[in-house]
Amino acid sequence: MSIASGVAPDLRGLLLPELEEVAERLGEPRYRGRQLARWLYARGATTADEMTDLPHGFRARLRRDARISALALRRAETSPGGAATKFLVACEDGQTVECVLMRFDDGRRSACLSTQAGCAMGCAFCATGRGGFARNLSAGEIIGQALLIRAHADRRVSHAVFMGMGEPLANYDATVRAARILAAPHGCGIGMRHLTISTVGLVPQIHRLARERLQLVLAVSLHAPTDALRERLVPVNHRYPLADLLAACRAYVAETHRRITLEYVLIDGVNDGDAEARQLARLVRGLNCHVNLIPLNPVPGVPFARPPVERVRAFARVVRGQGIPVTVRIERGVEIQAACGQLRLRDGQGRPSRWTR
Ligand code: SAH
Ligand code: SF4
Numbered sequence: 001m002s003i004a005s006g007v008a009p010d011l012r013g014l015l016l017p018e019l020e021e022v023a024e025r026l027g028e029p030r031y032r033g034r035q036l037a038r039w040l041y042a043r044g045a046t047t048a049d050e051m052t053d054l055p056h057g058f059r060a061r062l063r064r065d066a067r068i069s070a071l072a073l074r075r076a077e078t079s080p081g082g083a084a085t086k087f088l089v090a091c092e093d094g095q096t097v098e099c100v101l102m103r104f105d106d107g108r109r110s111a112c113l114s115t116q117a118g119c120a121m122g123c124a125f126c127a128t129g130r131g132g133f134a135r136n137l138s139a140g141e142i143i144g145q146a147l148l149i150r151a152h153a154d155r156r157v158s159h160a161v162f163m164g165m166g167e168p169l170a171n172y173d174a175t176v177r178a179a180r181i182l183a184a185p186h187g188c189g190i191g192m193r194h195l196t197i198s199t200v201g202l203v204p205q206i207h208r209l210a211r212e213r214l215q216l217v218l219a220v221s222l223h224a225p226t227d228a229l230r231e232r233l234v235p236v237n238h239r240y241p242l243a244d245l246l247a248a249c250r251a252y253v254a255e256t257h258r259r260i261t262l263e264y265v266l267i268d269g270v271n272d273g274d275a276e277a278r279q280l281a282r283l284v285r286g287l288n289c290h291v292n293l294i295p296l297n298p299v300p301g302v303p304f305a306r307p308p309v310e311r312v313r314a315f316a317r318v319v320r321g322q323g324i325p326v327t328v329r330i331e332r333g334v335e336i337q338a339a340c341g342q343l344r345l346r347d348g349q350g351r352p353s354r355w356t357r
Helices: 016-025 031-042 056-065 127-131 139-152 168-183 203-212 227-233 242-256 274-284 309-321 331-338 342-349
Strands: 072-078 084-090 096-103 109-112 116-118 133-136 159-162 195-199 217-221 260-266 289-295 326-328
Touching: 016 031, 084 139, 096 116, 096 139, 109 139, 133 168, 139 168, 159 168, 168 195, 168 203, 195 203, 203 217, 203 242, 217 242, 242 260, 242 274, 260 309, 274 289, 274 309, 289 309, 309 326
Parallel strands: 109 159, 159 195, 195 217, 217 260, 260 289, 289 326
Antiparallel strands: 072 084, 084 096, 096 109, 116 133
């Protein structure tokens, strides 16, 4: 990333002190770094030429010695009710990822961001997992998605969730860097408390993230209350079984004083019984957490179904009855968030869309 090393840095992935350093190395005063940050993150500039209050010479040096990673919009689809618009974007090397603008009735706008092209974790019910892993995204490519979403939003984007394609904590450095840029006052202006990182449960990285003491929300994808069942759905459970994962969650809460979110995708006849609900409640008792139930979004070719609404409600009732705070992601929300990975998968396979272009 350093200009000295001869590799042109991607300005879009840099924090303010690093932009100030770039300015200095290119012979400008440090305060030019702040101008750069404003152009990059507040205004979403895609070229140095747009930065009209910078001296010509500096702009020329930026063109020569630095770059701004580009994302090309390939497709945009809006859900039937208008609650979400999904974007398929291509990176400079042609890798495609999805990101989503979510619109909530209370006016909130949230950006759902991908952290990897594909995913290596292979969860049994996930469209992204089925597509395999291509590569990590850079911080600039993650920020680029947020900027693209913001440019298409009708209101201020106040929240962002790392719940698109990929496992954020398997791309730790770029993810945390992107979170810091999104939350920085000179960055995209989304408060750290309005950021959520969702992880499949990579235990060492949860411990590492705890030490960063960021005020963001950590969401852990649990999906099953026993190792036997979780191994079937989330293969990484072989490496990090529930006892280790729950210990990491407890350590995270102790270190950060932040309540953790536990995500639980409900799959018809697989993990949605009253017995599992009681086991889940026992498993998480005493942990400062909130359980988010996500009725499965069916994936073509995957033999899992979404449970009936009554089953979802009954599951929630049992968990709540045990004193565990629980919410159900509304149907529309399911379609919005959990559908990540499906646009890309479908694009490759030419399946018809339920969404409109
Ligand atoms: N890799 C991270 C973040 C991306 S997935 C993780 O697994 O947590 C974001 C959330 O969507 C996860 O909780 C994931 O389990 C869930 N998800 C994936 N496929 C889904 C599907 N078909 N239906 C419902 N939720 C799904
Ligand atoms: Fe990867 Fe998350 Fe999908 Fe699992 S659910 S395959 S970790 S994106």
